[in-house]
Amino acid sequence: MRADLHCHTTLSDGSLGIEEVIAQAKRNKIDVLAITDHDNLASFSRAVVLGQRYGIRVLPGVEISAVDGQRGKKVHILCYMPHKPDRLEGLCLRTCEARKQRGKKMALKVMSEYPIALENILHYASGSKGIYKCHIMHALMDYGYTTELYGEVYESLFNANTGLCSAEVIAETEHNPDVRFALELIRSAGGTAIIAHPKVYDSFDLIDELASAGKIDGIEVYHESANEEEEEAMLKICEKYNIIPTGGSDFHGFYNHYAISLGYKFTPEQSVRDIILRGEALK
Numbered sequence: 001m002r003a004d005l006h007c008h009t010t011l012s013d014g015s016l017g018i019e020e021v022i023a024q025a026k027r028n029k030i031d032v033l034a035i036t037d038h039d040n041l042a043s044f045s046r047a048v049v050l051g052q053r054y055g056i057r058v059l060p061g062v063e064i065s066a067v068d069g070q071r072g073k074k075v076h077i078l079c080y081m082p083h084k085p086d087r088l089e090g091l092c093l094r095t096c097e098a099r100k101q102r103g104k105k106m107a108l109k110v111m112s113e114y115p116i117a118l119e120n121i122l123h124y125a126s127g128s129k130g131i132y133k134c135h136i137m138h139a140l141m142d143y144g145y146t147t148e149l150y151g152e153v154y155e156s157l158f159n160a161n162t163g164l165c166s167a168e169v170i171a172e173t174e175h176n177p178d179v180r181f182a183l184e185l186i187r188s189a190g191g192t193a194i195i196a197h198p199k200v201y202d203s204f205d206l207i208d209e210l211a212s213a214g215k216i217d218g219i220e221v222y223h224e225s226a227n228e229e230e231e232e233a234m235l236k237i238c239e240k241y242n243i244i245p246t247g248g249s250d251f252h253g254f255y256n257h258y259a260i261s262l263g264y265k266f267t268p269e270q271s272v273r274d275i276i277l278r279g280e281a282l283k
Contacts, residue, residue: 103131222247
């Protein structure tokens with residue numbers, strides 16, 4: 001069984017639509033897929049139906065943006081198969097609205113330096129509930145101000161210390177919930193909570209704390225950001241606390257920071273079965 005449980009579509013900051021992602025998963029011989037757009041539940045019903053059409057098991061999923069208030073760090077939580085997703089809707093809408101307003105501020109600042117119209121940026125953000133940095137960069141590429149998404153122009157705009165939009169970048173977690181509150185909400189929604197890519201935001205101390213307290217159901221062990229030593233350390237935590245190790249490509253299509261395809265990283269078969277059984281038991 002080949003399972004990729006972390007990918008994004010145009011509903012957030014991916015470059016491909018839901019059906020395009022599922023069709024590509026079929027080409028890549030993926031059996032189980034989870035579409036986990038940032039703070040967005042809109043894919044749930046349609047993705048499952050499309051998955052059936054393509055012969056792929058699609059698990060409803062979302063990636064919740066949170067913050068570790070005690071350590072002042074970002075945290076992302078993958079939530080799978082919530083049987084009461086409406087309990088997450090309010091939180092997701094608030095996060096997306098804050099992201100959209102922040103994105104508009106960034107767009108206006110960028111437009112003051114690079115003469116393009118707001119419509120040029122909104123074209124790429126049209127399917128999303130937010131305006132992301134990648135949408136702004138894509139518009140700048142169209143008009144010849146840069147030939148790459150993540151290079152000198154990106155740094156000049158979005159570097160947290162020196163960039164034109166540094167204030168907005170620093171404020172990215174301002175309206176995000178504390179990770180402990182978000183985990184309680186996921187639990188009340190009947191979802192399975194997995195801490196995403198701990199290496200990206202240096203969440204190693206946090207996952208040990210949360211796992212020992214029984215607050216999480218698993219860790220995304222297999223991700224491009226983690227090396228073998230870090231994977232081993234996370235697997236030991238999973239074994240110690242009897243929680244689920246998962247994996248996924250974190251696919252964003254054209255908007256990835258590095259070249260990657262669906263199915264680049266997989267979730268172990270037993271972990272997939274555990275997530276499905278847990279999701280069905282909580283209904």
